Amino acid sequence: MSTATAQKQGFGATLWDYLTTVDHKKIAILYLVSGGIFFLAGGLEALLIRIQLMVPDNNFVSSGMYNQLITMHGTTMIFLAAMPFIFALMNIAVPLQIGARDVAFPFLNSLGFWLFFFGGVLLNLSWFTGAPDAGWTAYAPLSTTSPGHGMDFYVLGLQISGAGTLIGGINFLVTIINMRAPGMTYMRMPLFTWTALVTSVLILFAFPALTVGLFLMMFDRLFGAGFFDPTMGGNHVIWEHLFWIFGHPEVYILVLPIFGLFSDIISTFSKKRLFGYSAMVFATVLIGFLGFMVWAHHMFTTGLGPIANSIFAIATMAIAVPTGIKIFNWLFTMWGGVIRMTAAMLWTVAFIPSFTLGGFTGVMLAAAAADFQYHDTYFVVAHFHYVIVGGVVFGVFAGLHYWWPKMFGKILDEKLGKLAFWPFFIGFHLTFFIQHFLGLMGMPRRYWVFHSGDGLDLGNLISTIGAFFMTLGTLIFLYNVIITSIKGEKASADPWDARTLEWSIPSPPPFYNFKQTPLVRGLDPLWVEKRQGNGKMTPAEPLGDIHMPNNSFIPFMISLGSFVMGYGLIYQVDDSRWLFVAIAGLLITLGSMFVRSVKDDLGYHIHKEDLEEKGAGSE
Amino acid sequence: MANKTSESFEFAKKKNKEEMKHHLITFASMIVFTLIAFGMVIGDFHRLFTIPVIILMAVVQVAFQLYYFMHMSHKGHGLPALMLYSGVGVAFLTILAMQTIVWW
Secondary structure (H helix, E strand, O other): OOOOOOOOOOHHHHHHHHHHOOOHHHHHHHHHHHHHHHHHHHHHHHHHHHHHOOOOOOOOOOHHHHHHHHHHHHHHHHHHHHHHHHHHHHHHHHHHHOOOOOOOOHHHHHHHHHHHHHHHHHHHHHHHOOOOOOOOOOOOOHHHHOOOOHHHHHHHHHHHHHHHHHHHHHHHHHHHHHOOOOOOOHHHOOHHHHHHHHHHHHHHHHHHHHHHHHHHHHHHHHOOOOOOOHHHOOOOHHHHHHHHHHHHHHHHHHHHHHHHHHHHHHHHHOOOOOOOHHHHHHHHHHHHHHHHHOHHHHOHHHOOOHHHHHHHHHHHHHHHHHHHHHHHHHHHHHOOOOOOOOHHHHHHHHHHHHHHHHHHHHHHHHOHHHHHHHOOEHHHHHHHHHHHHHHHHHHHHHHHHHHHHHHHOEOOOHHHHHHHHHHHHHHHHHHHHHHHHHHHOOOEOOOOOOOHHHOOHHHHHHHHHHHHHHHHHHHHHHHHHHHHHHHOOEOOOOOOOOOOHHHHOOOOOOOOOOOOOEOOOOOOHHHHHHHHOOOOOOEOOOOOOEEEOOOOOHHHHHHHHHHHHHHHHHHOOOOOOHHHHHHHHHHHHHHHHHHHHHOOOOOEEEOHHHHHHHOOOOO | OOOOOHHHHHHHHHHHHHHHHHHHHHHHHHHHHHHHHHHHHHOOOOHHHHHHHHHHHHHHHHHHHHHHHOOOOOOOOHHHHHHHHHHHHHHHHHHHHHHHOOOO
């Protein structure tokens, strides 16, 4: 789709192209499509949960099924929907924003995606035999003693997709540090790139805690170890710590890139330089830093003692300060700007009050003494949906509207975009605002049924109606995607009159991105050229041969091997012959790695003469 | 390291000599540290004395390794150093939490 030779290819050729691609723009599309499918699955699970809670004493799904639904809804939405959306946006935007031709390690980029994908598929295959049912947090001993194979799928699936995420994070870290175009200093990077950098650091430091926790749980469940079993000298509180040492930074991993893209969108559609750029960078780094010392606020009721609780309560409240800096900077950027209310901007403007509400309840929950009242009630459910849906999901919709032309060369229909926004926005507040009060009235989280005398009928009904509105909004957005891909007009290079480097090249960009690496002369480089130059980026180098990586099928095979190995490991508990499957999977993975190691793959060059002929370049 | 003038050659030579000196000093002190560590265990000192001292010497040795043998003392290692120390910080915090607020 984004190659310079955009001739009609057969379906098989296109499929093979995507299976082997190492191009960051195509990997972005892969992340987007698979994340979108998992998002729909997670959304369907959410809808079933809300139908079950629509009326009192409902028997729509059984209690066991309900546990599987809530577990898979949480796990899918966080790991298999939000994470790939973040990676899709990072893949499409970051290399272009810093003036690079690809990420630092294109092969690893592909490997990261396929590991994530096969991990997600493994996790969802559990639906055929019984899905995980111990909650997305998988607290021991509930998770270690859960019968059946559901939790084994959780452990292995997340382990495999987590490895992919870790690889992706390291890749972006190296890309942003090493591959910036001449003149693109740290303090000239667009905010989205900055937040992607901090997010990558958080991934690097947070995911190992999850990896360790999942390994311990794997040994507990599959090989009879007792890390989380007090009767064998273990301790289940260790899981809680490991999970949240990962889990809390994870929510910042999700929301920081969204903060960054909102900053870019607000500055573009307000036609103003971002207010307080350096304060925004500082706040991003500070949130990343503080994000690592607040995890125990998920565990106030575990019994850490008053001193630990107080320390973590204060650290948590401190995060409100950099977040507040950001909120005010966004408002001040819009203040006095020439605001264009496009669909992307609409999602962005709606995000600010929605997310701030979630922030308020966050500070309430951070008060350890008060948290004893809120803990494990619908108040918490309302809080984290306000920050994750009101933050991340709104942000993904905004980001897709903003970067769709860069990804697919067509602008998503603005009218339909706004039409999708309103039911989703209204439905979102209908669903989750009332849940604050359900929680305060005493409705516990993860409850299968409530009874007619509990006084929770009306609130739950409203909440369910809201969920249907959100579904409607999502369907309209999907319809928009289909209609745009059929009928949409071709987008120009810079349809939004934007400010950053990705809009200086055609939409969609040629596969080598920049014919000549651009010279960056300031913050918002394209805007600088529009005001002080001829509106085009000045090349920083003469036209020359471009070195490109070859496509490779090896990442797919490595990931397929770990998928097979995971399946074998899960079932070797029942029958030791499954160990052969596990070993076969291991051999596929190791064999593919071996081929990768011994076979020289030096890539190829696009020659200067061909580039001159094509004429497309950094304009 | 293409030394065009004899002056820069002399400078590089001097610098290499200096570096060699550092290498030898750190290498020798690392051997001494190891001897001390073994000596303390053989000498049967009190545990509360032995363990902190050994840990302290281990930390110093890691620093030697990073700064003198892996060239972190040279210019352009700001970011790797930042990342290293952040990682150490996170790991330390984790261990501290496991030691202090995990109850049995």
